[in-house]
Each structure stands twice: as structure tokens, then as C-alpha cells.
Amino acid sequence: MTLKIHPGPVQVRSAAEAFERILNGIAQPVIVKDHAHRFVFLNDAACSLVGQPREAMIGRVDHNFIPKEQADSFWAIDDEVLSTGQDHQVEEIITTGDGTIRTLSTHKRLVSLPAATGEDSFIVAVISDITELRQAEVVLCESEEHYRYSVELNPQIPWTADPQGKVVETSSRWQELTGVPVQEALGRGWIKALHPEDLPPTQQSWLNSVASGERFDAEYRLRLQTGIYRWFRARATARRNKDGGIIRWYGTLEDIHESKLATQALRERERQLAIVFGQTMVGILHRGMNNEVLMVNQRFCDIVGRRWEELDGLPMRDFTHPEDFPNNLAVFEEHRERGEPFEIEKRYIRPDGTATWCAVNVSFVRDETGEVISTITVAQDTDKRKRAEEQYRESQENFRYLVELNPQIPWIADPKGRTVEISSRWLSLTGFSRDEVLSEGGWAKGLHPDDLEPATRRWAQSITTGEPYDDEFRLRLADGSFRWFRGRATARRNETDAIVRWYGTAEDIHDSKLAEESLRWAAFHDPLTGLPNRSFFQARLQQALDHAFVAQQRVGLLIVDLDDFKQINDRFGHDAGDAVLKAFAARLQSIAPAPDCVARLGGDEFSIIIPNIDETEVIRLAENIVTQVREPSSGNHIGRDYRASVGGAISSDLSMEPDELLKQADLALYSGKATGPGLFRMYKPSMRDEMQQTASALRLAQQAVRFDWIVPFYQPKIALGDGGVAGFEALLRWHHPRRGLQAPDTIAPAFDDVNLGIAIGERMLSSVLRDLSSWLDAGLDVGSIAINASASEFLRGGYAEWVLNRLRLADLPTSCLELEVTETVFLGRDAKYVEHALRTLSAEGIKIALDDFGTGYASLLHLKKFPVDVLKLDRSFVSNLESGSSDAAIVKAVLSLGQNLDLRVVAEGVETSAQASLLWEQGCDFGQGYFFGRPMAAEAVPRFLRSWPDHGVWRAGPRGKLREA
Known part of the structure; x- marks a missing residue:
């Protein structure tokens, strides 16, 4: 670097003295050692720090003044700087000359100077006293004459x-x-x-x-x-x-x-001091009272971001932060009058507008008359520390707000678990004083009596093991009420893994705890009836079976189903249905051996678990349920009786699983429902075979759909008046690859399955329309083809539109199709969709036939509500027609009803000429049965039509004069 010295009023005898005076003016101690660890220079601050005069230090080493262990430590660091050439920042604890112990931050740097035989290495140490935030006042004084200028006059x-x-x-x-x-x-x-x-x-x-x-x-x-x-x-x-x-x-x-x-030594010292001056880590500015720069080092130029030339004559205002300048100026003027040095913290402003925090020490230089002629400014960059302090304060403020606003209440305990600090929010919440809480076991005084022992035991366990503490307990508040809290704590350990503090929080979880309990209750109970739900039932059943296994007992299980509940919902609405379910649940609880053994499994299905019971008692209880639910109750406000189907089972061995017992009771229930409503059935092993047969039938139906085994067979419908073919009914058949042609009853359970029922109906309609197209293309008059529609098919959206679209795609008139439905399709919750579909189809010209009329409900309301064109008299009435039984009266009534409502009546199951004659005589216009023709494959229909006029099976004359051809 180039050191510039500006001529000025300062009177010094050499440049070395100027350097030495400047370095003595630095507030920070500066020490220079040679490569042998000898002190070669100490400024006044350093002498003051160690408590020794400069003469006593020069040429000596650390071991002459401080304990060996500490001196060895200093030498080790010096050797590292000498060997690596790297700066070294170290904190050292020393005892100063006045006996006080201080912590110092020492920056050591290697400085190499040319010498006669190579280079001499020196260690320059700049020391900051970090025991206090600000530097101690440095008193600049001359302690000795550095150079002797008196020359003895030797004889020349x-x-x-x-x-x-x-x-x-x-x-x-x-x-x-x-x-x-x-x-x-x-x-x-x-x-x-x-x-x-x-x-x-x-x-x-x-x-x-x-x-x-x-x-x-x-x-x-x-x-x-x-x-x-x-x-x-x-x-x-x-x-x-x-x-x-x-x-x-x-x-x-x-x-x-x-x-x-x-003189040579003086020049060498000047050179050394110039290097120290230039390379020190603090900024130094020496300038006159007219702002002229007398000396400045590079570090100061770096701090303020200006060159020596730019600083020369520049007022302090121009490179001091505007917020700091007024105070800076006031302090400067105050101390200048007294000539005393001072310290301040200020921000220097660089030309680019950035600011740097510095700890600044200012000393005044006087002439012989005592007048201040210049100032020495020593600036240490504290920007990083200052910003760190600001960040720390901000962090502390953020933490304070976080603690105050956080719903969790922080607390601290010592290693033994005694509370040493707690938030004031705890005190205001509980009403306890701080002394009470900080006393032995103080925090536990507010615990609920039921929680005191477990909470303190778990806390003691954490203190012993060091494991994190996490517990929930109720705490008494200032108003006497109790609320749920969650206490958590984690231990902080030192370098030896010993616990030094517990840091914990207390969180108000009262609302969430109540919600959790509510959710737990809801998870195991039915919200409508308040009974245990299926999950709770399964757990209780497992518990009952486990207990029975130990006690060598048996467990009974009843599954109760409320019959016709869908009709209640459909007719009276869901509110009424809910009221019925609640009343039914209450009735079951009053009948059951214990109210808590009743559960709702879902929908209209309930269960009763009866521990330690034999089969006779199970049967007696089940029959009692069937009888008592029929009796009127306060919940029975819909104007009809309840009926319940019950299936029962009892654990057959001590190791029975819950699922197996439930399956047995289910099998018994559905076996009884298949027979009729309001019945009880006790499980028998044969029921499993029946269920397996049903499952087998469903598998066969799925295969029939998947492999397209379904085919329609056609049975003719004959006009009894003239014997002509009025049309055909398409009857479902399916062809098994090994068993051959199969009747629909082999896959009857499939029609109760929505998806299978729809799939079977689709394949039947597709085949019928394909056959119809073939016959019409051949010029055959087949009349209308009747096809059955199951209740499942109406559950699909847009059933009527789908049928009409298929007819359009096949280019067939709607008059060629007749749709047969049974009364069961009118009874479900989706009856309104059925009505819409039937009216849509009827409006397009498709005839609607009511099949199996006279059986089931036979409600006249259906004939009024739905667009029915044809009544099909069930074969059960036709078969007994000749015996003169009551069936004849029913037939006559149905025929009369058809005539009065302008409905066609088709009698099914006509197997004899006598039956045909009686039907004709009583006013029936159409017949269908084996007497006229058995169901036939599609390819047989043309032959049947061609041969029928000449067949001569049936001819009818005027009514009352029947004859057989």
C-alpha cells in the first residue's frame, strides 16, 4: 500500500513518532511480535491492558508475564499464524495488570518485511475487549521518549x-x-x-x-x-x-x-509501523481541523467507500448517516471543548447509499499551547454484529408475540421436574399465584381428582427416563370449572447428555376433546336410534365370544329385520320412516334381556346379542319379539302394524368366530323372509346349502349374460273368438353348453340383482327385436310380441327412452311390442320412475300388460294410476276352473272388471279344451297355454304360423255354443 502523509501543523520529530502516536491513539490494543515470539512493539492500549510499561515488555515473551499454560496457548496460535500465513481470530481470557479478568477478541495477522537475509516475519495482533459492548476510554499519553535526538559532541x-x-x-x-x-x-x-x-x-x-x-x-x-x-x-x-x-x-x-x-533503526520502525498502520483491521483517519486528511489507512477507506483523495476536505456530515449526524456532532463539540476522547456508535454512508455500523473512537491532538489541531478517528466495523443484534431483538420480539398469541402456554422446569418459569396466561387462567405454581408440585394442584395420580405418575416417569412427556388431563380454572388440556415437554441436554431443562407447553384441547369423544361415540353408534352400530356390534360380539370361550358358555345372536320398511318410506316419507325406526329400536330394547345388547346394523336391520343362553331361550326370545312388535306403540303413528322377521343362531362350539355366527343368523333371517314376512327361523345347516344354491344360480346367470346363452322362446296367444294367432309372449330360456336348454327358474335369484336383471332384460329385448325384424321381412304376421320387464330394469335411468330407441334402430313399429309387468314393480321406492316409463311407452303405442293378475296385491289403485291395456289372468285360477271352485268366481270377476274398464284379458295356463270353452263362455277373448302351443324357438314360429290355420285345435261359435273341432 502507499501511505500518504499530509504536511500539517503536527510537530513530530520523525515519521516513526507520527506512526507511534497514531497507533497509541487507537483504542484497541495493538501488539507486534517477531518470529521468536518477542514483543517488538505495544501501543499504549496494550501496555494498559497487560499492566506493564513498554520498556519492560520489548524483547521479552509471554512466559515472562503470564502462567505457562496460558502462554503456551498463545504461542500455539502464534505458531499457526507464522506457519500458515492465515489470519487468526481467537477469544482469549487474560488477567489484566489491575487483576481483573477480561475476555478479548484478538485478530492475528502475519506481516513479512524485507531483511538483509530474506524476510523477517512479524505477528500483528489487534485486540478488542469484548467484555463490554463498547470500548473502554483510551487515554492517549506519552509514556516515554521513543527516540533520543540529543547528539553528544565528540571531538572532531x-x-x-x-x-x-x-x-x-x-x-x-x-x-x-x-x-x-x-x-x-x-x-x-x-x-x-x-x-x-x-x-x-x-x-x-x-x-x-x-x-x-x-x-x-x-x-x-x-x-x-x-x-x-x-x-x-x-x-x-x-x-x-x-x-x-x-x-x-x-x-x-x-x-x-x-x-x-x-537513524537506521528509526527508519526501520517507521517502515514497520507503516505496514501495521496499513494492514490493521480497524480503520484509522488522522485529519486536521479543516477536514484535511493527514493520514488514513486503507481499512478506513474501505469502510466509508471512498479514496484518500475523496476524503480530503470532505465534511463529516457528507459520510455520516443523516439520522446519526446530529448526535455525532453534538458529542464531538462537547468533547472537543474539553479535549477528551469519546466513543460512539454510528453509521457511515457510502457513495452508493449503503450504510455500515461502526464503533468509533475519536481522540484530539493538541499542540504545545494546548490547542486542538487534529483528530484521530479509529473505526471498527460492527455492521455484522449490529445487524445480528437487531435480528436478535426482532427474534425476541417475534418470540414474545408468538408466546402471547399462541394458544399453547409455555413453561420451563428444572431437571427434577420443578417448574421454574411459566407464562402469565397460566396464572390468569387458573387463578393460582406464581409462587404457588413454582412451589413443589404446584402445577398439579389444579388437576382433576381423577387425573391427578395418572398425570403426576407419567410426569415422574418422563423425569426418570428423560423420554418426552405427553399427557391429557383436566384442569380446574379460576371459575371452578374444569377443561381438558394437553401437556407436552421435551428435555434439553448438555454435552454430557445430562438434562439441564425441561421445555413444555400446555394446550387447551377441551373443545377438540369433546369433539373427539363425540366422534368416538358417533363412530360406534347409530345417530338415529342411539344404538351401537355395526362396528360396535362386531366388537361386542367378539368380546361375548371370547368371554364364552373362557366361561365354557354359548352366545346367542338374533338378526331382526323390519318387514316392508321400504313401503313405509315410500308411502309416508323418510321422516315417518325414521320415527318408525326409532320406535322399533326402543321396542327391541324393552324386549331384549339388556338394552345395551341391541345394535342397529344398518337400514332396517337390527341385532341382539344374548350371552350365556341355550337354543330354547333364544327361540323363546325371538318369538316374543315377533309377537310384541305387532302391538301398538307410541311410535306407531302411520296407521299400520309392524312386522318383523327374525333369524337366530347360537354358537355351536367354543371357538366360533363372530363372522361365522353372523352369517348363520343372516342365513336364518333370509330363509324366513323367503317364506313370508313376520316369521322367525333358527339356523339349520341346510340353510347354508340353500344359500349356496342361490350363489350358484347367480354365477350361472352371470355366465349366461357374459357368454350370450340367453334366448327367447315364444308361446302363442290365441283369440278365442276366431282361433286366430293374436301374438306371442317371449319367454326367457338359456342354453347351457353341457346341460342344454334351461328354464328361467334355474337363475331366478338373478332377477333380484339389479345389474344382472338389467343385463338379462337387454339381451332378451335385443333378441326379440332381431327375431321380429326377421319375421316381418319374411312377410309373416306375428301380431304383437309380449316381453316381461323386471323391477330391476326400471331402476336404470331412461328405461322407456332406451326401449323406444331400440325400436327405432330396428326400424320396427311400437305396435309390435307389448310390455308385461307384475304388480311388484309398482311397490318399490322408485314407483314414480315406473309410472313415467310406462306412460312414455304407452303414449308411443306400446301396450302395457299387467301379469299374474289376481295374485299378490291386486290393487285396483294400480289399474287407475298406471296405463294398463291388458290383464293377464294367472294360471293358478285357470287350472281349477273346471272344478267349480271359488277360482271360477275370481275368473268371472276379473273378466267382468276387464270388460268394465275396457281392458283385454288374456288367460294363462290354458291346457284343455274345456278350460278354453269356459273362458270363452264367461267373456274371455284371449287364451295362452299348452293347449294352443308350447313355447318354441324363433325358427319354429314361421312353421307354426303356416300350419296353424289347418291345425284345427280350436274353433268357437257364438258364446254359449262352444265346440271343439
């Missing part, structure tokens, strides 16, 4: 020379000093005593003076009699004649050896 050796420069006379002291005889020194003999390095320049300088007549003044080394060299100063002045010519040179030889060495 006079000599004279002629105008040509030859010595003609000298003192005898020359010979005493050099050992060279005077005679040999005359002329140019004196040069023999000069040091070889000094001979050429000295001789040339003397020749130049002789030639020019200018004053001669030279310094050189002379060899003495002892063989050593000493520095001398030779000076000479020419004496001239009146014409100006030189007639004699008069000179002196002066021993300047000590002063020369002192």
Missing part, C-alpha cells in the same frame, strides 16, 4: 586538502582511530580505511565537490584499529581567494556511528 578530527582534493594535513587522532599512519592518509591514502561498499560513492562525491567547489558532506564507514567499521560523517568547505579560486579545503571527520544506527 580536522583535516585539510589542496584545491585538487589531496589531503595535505590531518590530526594525529586519525591514526589513533584508524591505525593508518598520518603520512599514509595524506593525498588519497585515507580512502584505504573506507568500507568497500562505501568507497565508490564516497570517492565520487568528493571528486564532484572538488570539481564544482560545492560543500562536501558524506557519510561512510571507516575501519578502526580493532578491525570493526564505524560510521563517520565527513564535511568540508572550500576557502577561496578574492578571484573565487579555491586555495584550500577545510574539513572535519565526525564519529556518527550511534546516531547512524539510531
